[in-house]
């Protein structure tokens with residue numbers, strides 16, 4: 209049997225990825241992918257996992273997790289992706305469409321999935337739709353790029369690679385200062401001493417010791433399921449697992465009657481899922497100003513000082529000319545820049561960025577990382593950047609790494 213074709217379609221923020229996926233799955237003829245128009249394809253994507261999660265929860269049934277006691281929702285990203293892939297293969301499709309398959313996966317799990325997909329590619333057509341060049345499988349035979357809704361072909365793989373490599377970026381201007389400086393005169397913002405967490409008797413974190421001091425720039429890394437989200441949710445007050453632990457947040461011992469509202473005031477938090485809350489008609493200017501009020505829309509008349517501050521941020525992001533435009537109409541990459549500006553506008557003592565570059569193309573990820581490096585260098589906010597992917601240009605001072613074991617993950621610190 210001939211080696212099946214392995215397509216890579218490079219996408220960027222202009223790509224109409226969903227439209228192309230629907231056409232492929234509904235066997236619409238596409239000249240560059242003609243052979244697929246008579247074949248059955250299935251979709252491997254984050255949105256499919258979310259759909260199954262929703263279905264399992266709403267109908268209290270198990271589809272992807274039928275052989276396992278744990279619900280899909282509480283599984284790590286790696287476990288969820290494995291479950292989806294197995295479910296799709298059981299249906300024996302002719303081809304698989306894979307959208308950014310390695311997003312949210314740690315390095316080891318990415319390598320495992322890449323190996324598995326290479327095996328699958330021996331007997332089945334694969335269509336990878338990826339926004340990062342690093343994600344393209346080595347076995348790829350056909351290279352394309354989706355710009356807007358036009359599918360571009362290349363004369364050779366070499367032509368594809370040389371046309372699409374990225375240069376690094378720099379931001380002009382400085383990080384705008386806050387209107388009011390949030391007083392936080394504590395040297396230690398977060399102190400965890402011997403924090404251990406289990407779920408249903410299964411240890412996840414094992415004696416974690418970590419102190420985050422004012423102005424420090426941390427990257428938090430660890431394989432899928434090692435407990436990164438669990439740590440973050442204890443810092444943000446979203447998990448009850450913090451109670452009974454030796455955990456001090458902004459000078460207040462956990463369980464000493466602290467208010468979650470006070471805690472939230474001190475933390476700027478961004479993860480890509482937060483963007484989905486802003487589907488209404490909010491201008492970019494109002495989006496940034498709403499960060500000063502911790503609201504989703506803006507329900508008060510902004511002051512001139514607030515407007516001026518929003519303009520400074522938008523100038524820095526090169527989005528000033530779009531200040532009256534709706535946030536919902538921005539590209540994915542620009543939306544994330546605005547969301548970080550919104551989280552940072554008050555200069556909170558702690559800025560948490562949870563997998564913030566997931567799903568971005570190379571150019572947008574470089575821009576995002578450049579903005580984070582700049583915030584770290586020019587503000588007093590401490591930063592915790594959670595990412596599996598080695599972001600080549602990210603410049604943290606320290607790395608807190610989780611190493612899983614049977615007794616739960618232990619932590620180590622690298623400078």
Ligand SMILES: Nc1ncnc2c1ncn2[C@@H]1O[C@H](COP(=O)(O)OP(=O)(O)OP(=O)(O)O)[C@@H](O)[C@H]1O
Pocket residue numbers: 282283284285286312314407408412430431432433434435436437438439
């Ligand atoms: N509410 C819960 N009930 C049961 N198990 C849970 C719950 N929340 C998390 N877990 C389990 O705890 C472990 C750690 O999960 P956590 O989400 O903190 O890991 P992570 O490092 O953030 O993973 P990922 O990189 O995939 O997001 C996983 O095995 C997960 O299945």
